[in-house]
Amino acid sequence: MLAKANKIYEHFDVQKFPTIIVLAQKDGEQTEMTYNGELDYASLEKYLLKNAVPKKPATPPPKVKVEEAKPQASQEPPKPVIKELTPDNLEETVYGTEGLVLVHVFKGNEPHKTFNEVSTKFK
């Protein structure tokens, strides 16, 4: 047990227990940082978000085609596409679409009243 503790002392700059070590990419190199802040959720979350969460790549173009852009008279956001889901396109549509996806599952020809109202509004 002691040998294991000694080895970890050698490996990292451990002064006390617990110690939190963060290995993060900075300017193309991996940097080792020892967290010295408060040991609570909020402080650690803030620190990790700042230092260890990979920066998001530029937003990829959405996989689902949005209707052809109309002349940009106003800066309104594009309206959502309402399409039929099939087992073949379900995964791509639901997980491959940027933003919020609303899926309406219904039986026979009885779509939900609220969905009809919403879809009419966005059509």
Next chain:
Amino acid sequence: MRKLSVCLIGLLLVFSANALFDETNAVKKITTNMELARTYLQIDFLTAVLFFRDTPRSRFLEPVFIEFAETKRDYYRFVAVDCDEIDHDKTQALSPACREDFKDSLPQILFLEPPQEKIDLETNRTAEPKQLRYEGQATIEDLADFAKKHMPSFSKRLTTMEELNEFLDNQKNANKVIYISNKKSVPQYWKALTSRFRENLQVSPFLDGIAEFSTV
């Protein structure tokens, strides 16, 4: 006049019950099956789900649940399912808790424990959370004890120096975090962080590697 007073008191009670959840942002109120389904599928934290109706028993439990949520909001997630509202949702019911024949068993608290793997390898579908029915006392202490007992950790447990080296060598340039301690278990704040930063499909930020190493 008497009838009017009774109606007014009734309305006031309904308003009070719903207003409690509107006053806090620690509990997400759910009124449709679709929202409930989303809760089941997009789950990273241990989540306490209160199924309630506008009844005296529910009204008794609601403030306890809200206080529990407000004191433990960093560690768990909280939702309250309004079964009276769900009754108006004509889509197929997804949870038996709101069904008419279970009406007398409400309020009910269910804990959803997130699965260790996001995808169920057998079915190749999103893995479903484990459902744990709470049957303890309606006190914050008992609820907190139950939740603590079932709180998951998503950090890789390393027990030898070889495992530690392997973790460090794997994906050399990745972002990683390691919790090193001389205790056998990890604290709640760490477990909550592993939920927050675990590998995620789209929504939350994630680290490439989260591990815990104990010298004992």
